[in-house]
Ligand SMILES: *[C@@H]1O[C@H](CO)[C@@H](O)[C@H](O)[C@H]1NC(C)=O
Ligand SMILES: *[C@@H]1O[C@H](CO)[C@@H](O)[C@H](O)[C@H]1NC(C)=O
Ligand SMILES: *[C@@H]1O[C@H](CO)[C@@H](O)[C@H](O)[C@H]1NC(C)=O
Ligand SMILES: *[C@@H]1O[C@H](CO)[C@@H](O)[C@H](O)[C@H]1NC(C)=O
Ligand SMILES: *[C@@H]1O[C@H](CO)[C@@H](O)[C@H](O)[C@H]1NC(C)=O
Ligand SMILES: *[C@@H]1O[C@H](CO)[C@@H](O)[C@H](O)[C@H]1NC(C)=O
C-alpha cells in the first residue's frame with residue numbers, strides 16, 4: 052500500500068518534472084500566451100529609458116508582463132504581441148493650466164527600439180514635447196501601423212518621406228499647432244519636400260498635416276491626394292502655405308470624402324473650385340481665410356445635383372466672395388453651421404434660409420448685407436450662435452426675431468449707417484439665456500424713452516455684455532449688479548447712463564475682467580472693484596479724490612489698463628497706483644488733481660504709457676520714472692510742474708517714443724541725455740521756461756517726427772542737422788531767443804512756414820523776411836564742409852558707393868513710420884479698447900465658428 056502510494060507519488064513527480072523540463076527552457080509567453088515577450092518588453096524599457104518622464108507617467112512600466120498594467124501598452128490577446136502604444140499626454144490643454152499641461156509632457160528621444168514591436172498598429176505620442184527634433188526616420192519602418200498620431204509634439208524639420216512605407220496606415224495626424232494656444236504651442240518649422248509619399252498610403256482615411264509647411268508641394272498637393280483611392284474621409288490641411296487651389300480636376304478620386312479643411316492657405320481662386328461640386332458626401336467644407344472670389348450660387352447649384360446634400364458645415368469666412376446669398380442655400384437642409392464673415396455678400400437674407408431648420412451657427416458678420424433682418428430668423432430654433440454685426444441693416448429688431456430661439460447663447464449685432472431700432476416689448480421674457488450679448492450702434496428702445504433693458508434681468512448666464520452706443524439714457528438698476536456674478540466683460544460705453552456706481556464689486560476671475568463705462572454721465576466717487584484687468588471710466592462726471600488704496604492688493608494686482616481721464620477728480624495721485632505691478636497704461640488726464648507726482652518706487656516691468664496731462668500737478672518730475680524700463684509714452688503736459696527735465700530719462704533709450712511736457716514751468720537746459728533716446732518720435736517741451744541751447748546731438752534722434760520747443764527761452768543757433776532729420780514733419784521753434792541763420796537746405800521739408808520761427812528776434816534768413824547780415828551767416832555751428840557732406844547724404848541714391856546704405860535707410864524708415872503711427876494712435880486708442888479677448892471666446896470653439 053505504502054509502495055503504491057510511493058509509486059503514484061513518484062509518477063506524479065516524474066510527470067511534473069517532465070512537464071517542467073518541457074516548459075522551463077521555453078519562454079513565458081508560451082505558458083501564458085497573452086503576456087509579452089522579453090524582446091518586446093526590453094524594447095519598451097529601452098524606449099522608456101530615453102524618455103524624460105518627469106511626471107512619472109510610466110512608473111507602471113515595471114515587471115515582466117508589459118501587457119498587464121503597463122500604462123498605454125496593449126497587446127493582442129492571442130499572440131501577446133504589443134499592438135498599441137498610446138502615450139498621448141493625458142492633460143487636455145483646453146482644460147488644465149499651462150504648467151500642469153507642460154509638466155505631464157514626455158520629453159527626450161525616441162529610441163528606435165520600438166522597431167522590435169513588429170505588430171505595433173497604433174502609436175500616439177501627441178501633446179508631448181520632443182523639443183524641436185525631427186520625426187525620426189525609423190517611424191517609417193513600423194510597417195504594421197494603422198494609426199499614427201504625432202500631433203502637437205514640437206517635431207520640426209522635414210517629415211520623413213519614408214512614412215509612405217506605412218502602407219497599412221488609416222489615420223495619419225501630424226498637425227503641429229492650435230491657433231487658440233499660440234503660447235502653448237509655438238508654430239514649429241516643420242515641412243515636406245513633396246507629397247508623393249501620401250499617394251502610397253492606399254488605406255488612408257484620415258490625414259491631418261495642419262500647420263506643416265507644404266509650400267514645396269503647393270503645385271502638386273491636390274494631385275497627390277487625388278491619387279489616393281476612394282478611401283479618404285477627412286483631409287485637414289489648415290495653414291499649410293498651399294497657395295494653389297486648382298479650379299478643375301479631370302477625375303475626382305476622393306468622392307467619398309466627408310471633411311475638407313483648407314483654412315488659411317492664402318488660396319487664390321476666382322471661384323469656389325468646380326471639383327467640390329461633385330462631392331455629394333461632403334459634410335464639412337472649410338475654406339475660411341483664403342483669397343477666394345466669385346459667388347456662392349454656382350457652388351450651391353452644383354451640389355444641388357446630389358440626391359441628398361449631406362453638407363453640415365460650410366465655412367467661407369474671410370474671403371472675397373460676393374453677390375447675393377443664393378436662394379438655393381435653402382436646399383442644404385442638413386446645414387448646421389454657416390459662416391460667411393468678412394466677404395462682400397450683398398442684398399438681404401433670402402427667405403429659404405428659413406428651411407435650414409438644423410442651423411446652429413449663423414455667421415454673416417462684416418458683409419454688405421442690407422434691408423431688414425427677417426423675422427423668420429426667430430424660427431430657426433436650433434440656433435446657438437448668431438453673429439450679424441457690421442452690415443447695412445435697417446428697420447427694427449423685435450421680440451419676434453427671437454421667438455423660438457431657446458438655445459441661443461451668443462448674439463452679436465450692430466447696424467451700419469442706417470438708424471436701427473432694437474425694440475422689444477416692455478415685459479419681454481426672452482426664450483434664451485445668453486452668455487454673450489454684443490449690440491452696438493443702434494437705438495435700444497425709443498429715442499425719447501430709452502430705458503435700461505429690463506429683460507436683461509432674465510439673463511443670468513451672461514459672461515460678456517456689450518451695449519455700446521445704443522442710446523440708453525437711464526440709471527443702471529440695482530438688480531443689474533447682482534445679476535451676473537460670472538460677468539467677465541462689461542462694456543456700456545457711449546450711452547447716457549447716469550447715477551452712481553456701487554462702491555465695491557468683486558469680479559469672478561481675478562486679474563481678468565474688463566469694464567468699459569466710458570463716455571457716459573456717471574457721477575459720484577470712483578468705485579473700487581476687484582479682479583479687473585481693464586477699467587475705463589473716461590469722460591464721465593466722477594468727482595472727489597481717487598481712493599488712496601486703489602492700487603492695493605486684489606484691487607490693483609491684475610490691472611493692465613486704467614483710464615480715469617476726463618472727469619472731475621481732485622486731491623492728489625495716490626501712491627498705491629505704483630503698486631499695480633501689471634500696469635501697462637495709466638491715464639488720469641484732464642481732471643483737477645493736485646499735489647506731486649508720486650515716486651514710482653516699484654519697477655513696473657510692463658508699464659507702457661503714463662498720461663497725467665491736464666491737471667494741477669506741482670513739484671518736479673520724479674527721477675524714479677527713469678527706472679520704468681519699458682515706458683514708451685510719457686505725457687505730463689498742462690500741469691504746474693517745476694524743476695528740471697531729469698537727464699536720467701536718457702536711460703529709457705530703448706523704449707521711450709513720446710515725451711510731452713508742454714505747458715508746465717520746467718526750467719534749466721534741455722539735457723543732452725535726451726538725445727540718446729534713439730526710439731523717440733515725438734518731443735514736445737513747448738510752453739516752459741527752458742534755457743540754453745538746442746543740443747547739437749539732436750541729430751542722434753534720426754527717427755524724430757515731431758519737435759515742438761516753442762515758447763521757451765532757448766538761445767543760440769538752430770542746429771543745421773534739424774533740416775536733415777529724415778522723418779521730421781512737424782517743427783515749432785517759435786517764441787524763443789534763437790539766433791543766426793535758419794538752415795534751409797532741404798527744400799522738401801515743410802520747414803518753410805515762417806510761423807515756426809516767429810518770436811525769435813535774432814533769427815534771420817528765409818522763410819523769415821529778415822535777411823542775414825554777413826556776420827550772422829553760418830552762425831549755426833557748422834562750416835561749409837559739413838553742408839557739403841549733408842548734400843551728399845541727401846543725394847546718395849545716385850552715388851553708387853552709398854546705394855545700399857541708402858536703400859537700407861529707406862526701408863527702415865518706412866517700417867518705423869508704420870510703427871510710430873501705431874504708437875501715436877495707441878496714445879488715444881490703447882486706453883479705450885479692450886486689450887485681450889475674453890476667456891469665454893478663448894475656448895477652441897471660437898475659431899471653429901469662422
Ligand atoms: C491626435 O491627437 C490629437 C491630440 O491629442 C487629437 O486631438 C486628435 O484627435 C488625434 N487625431 C486622431 C486622428 O485621432
Ligand atoms: C521606404 O521608403 C524609402 C523612401 O520613401 C525607400 O527608399 C525605401 O526603400 C523604403 N523601405 C522599405 C523597407 O520599403
Ligand atoms: C515654407 O517653406 C518654404 C520653402 O522651404 C520657405 O521658403 C518658407 O519660408 C516657409 N514658410 C514658413 C512660414 O516657414
Ligand atoms: C485614382 O485612384 C486610383 C487608385 O489608387 C489610381 O490608380 C488613379 O491613378 C487615381 N486617379 C487619378 C486621377 O489620380
Ligand atoms: C497671398 O497671395 C498673394 C497673391 O497670390 C500674394 O501677393 C501674397 O503675398 C500672399 N500672402 C502671403 C501671406 O503669402
Ligand atoms: C442625408 O444626409 C444626412 C447627413 O449626412 C443623413 O443624416 C441623412 O440620413 C441622409 N438622408 C438620406 C435620405 O439619405
Ligand SMILES: *[C@@H]1O[C@H](CO)[C@@H](O)[C@H](O)[C@H]1NC(C)=O
Pocket residue numbers: 397398399421422423
Ligand atoms: C440693398 O443693396 C442693393 C445693392 O447691393 C440695392 O440694389 C438694394 O436696393 C438695397 N436694398 C435695400 C433695402 O436697401
Ligand SMILES: *[C@@H]1O[C@H](CO)[C@@H](O)[C@H](O)[C@H]1NC(C)=O
Pocket residue numbers: 440441463464465489490491515517892
Ligand atoms: C462685438 O461687436 C463688434 C462690432 O459691433 C465687433 O467688432 C467685436 O468683435 C464684437 N466682439 C465680440 C466679442 O463679439
Ligand SMILES: *[C@@H]1O[C@H](CO)[C@@H](O)[C@H](O)[C@H]1NC(C)=O
Pocket residue numbers: 447472474475476477497
Ligand atoms: C416698438 O414696439 C412697440 C410695441 O411693442 C410699438 O408700439 C412701437 O411702435 C415700436 N417702435 C418702433 C420704433 O418700432
Ligand SMILES: *[C@@H]1O[C@H](CO)[C@@H](O)[C@H](O)[C@H]1NC(C)=O
Pocket residue numbers: 594595596621622623
Ligand atoms: C474736491 O472737490 C470737492 C467738490 O467737488 C471739494 O468739496 C473738495 O474740497 C475738493 N478736494 C480737494 C482736495 O480739492
Ligand SMILES: *[C@@H]1O[C@H](CO)[C@@H](O)[C@H](O)[C@H]1NC(C)=O
Pocket residue numbers: 645667669690691
Ligand atoms: C498753476 O499755474 C497756473 C498758471 O500757470 C496758476 O494760475 C495756478 O494757480 C497754478 N496752480 C497751482 C495749484 O499752483
Ligand SMILES: *[C@@H]1O[C@H](CO)[C@@H](O)[C@H](O)[C@H]1NC(C)=O
Pocket residue numbers: 688689713714735736737738757758759781783
Ligand atoms: C505741443 O503742446 C502744445 C501745448 O500742449 C500744443 O498746443 C501743441 O500743439 C503741441 N505741439 C505739437 C507739434 O503737437
